[in-house]
Amino acid sequence: MSKPTTVKEYIDAVPDDRRPAFKKLRATIKKHIPKGYTEAMSYGMPGWVVSLKDYPDGYHCKKDTPLPFLSMANQKSFIALYNMGLYADKQVYDWFVKEYPKHSQYKLDMGKSCIRFKKVDDIPYALIAELVTKITAKDWIALYEKEIKK
Numbered sequence: 001m002s003k004p005t006t007v008k009e010y011i012d013a014v015p016d017d018r019r020p021a022f023k024k025l026r027a028t029i030k031k032h033i034p035k036g037y038t039e040a041m042s043y044g045m046p047g048w049v050v051s052l053k054d055y056p057d058g059y060h061c062k063k064d065t066p067l068p069f070l071s072m073a074n075q076k077s078f079i080a081l082y083n084m085g086l087y088a089d090k091q092v093y094d095w096f097v098k099e100y101p102k103h104s105q106y107k108l109d110m111g112k113s114c115i116r117f118k119k120v121d122d123i124p125y126a127l128i129a130e131l132v133t134k135i136t137a138k139d140w141i142a143l144y145e146k147e148i149k150k
Contacts (some may be wrong), residue, residue, distance in 0.1 A: 003044060004041070005041060006041060007040075007041060007046045010041065011026070013074075014074045018074060018079060018120050022079055022120075025079065025123060026072065028128055028129050034132075034135075034137060035136075035137070036054065036136060036137025037049065037069055042068050042071055045073040046071065046073075047070055047072070048071075049067055049068050049069060050137050051066050052064070054137065055067050057149075060148070060149045067140070067141065067144060068084060069083075069140050070082065070083050070084065070085075075116075078109075078116040078118045079120060079123070080114050080115065080116055081128065082113050082114050083113055083115070083131065083132075084113050084148075085113075085135040085140065086112070086131075087112045088144065088147045088148055089143055092131075092135065095134075100124065102127075103126065104122055104124050104127075
């Protein structure tokens with residue numbers, strides 16, 4: 001099977017038992033993400049980026065690639081949410097880690113920017129909605145240039 005090239009193709013390929021949660025997570029993000037981010041396929045998964053029109057320098061790893069901010073993926077045993085703001089902004093990271101137990105009965109499972117949801121019935125949508133509002137596209141560009149781009 002070929003790799004999905006559109007968000008719709010990606011979502012259509014998500015297994016039936018996870019698709020409703022995946023769609024709800026996407027809808028939550030779309031509703032709350034600040035203006036200035038564009039939904040696109042990014043690194044083979046649905047995500048939100050700062051377009052090359054708005055940030056012509058692009059991503060330092062691949063200059064012709066829009067600046068990634070947030071992505072979501074269906075992995076083998078979980079749904080993943082990748083939020084680069086968690087990686088780059090310690091205050092946002094600390095806030096999220098502190099808030100998570102108030103929204104979920106399960107232990108937080110995350111890496112530097114990856115939040116793993118193994119129990120799709122327990123995705124804390126309200127917390128994710130608040131998380132995505134924390135960093136505007138303009139603030140993300142400034143934070144990216146200060147903390148990541150070298």
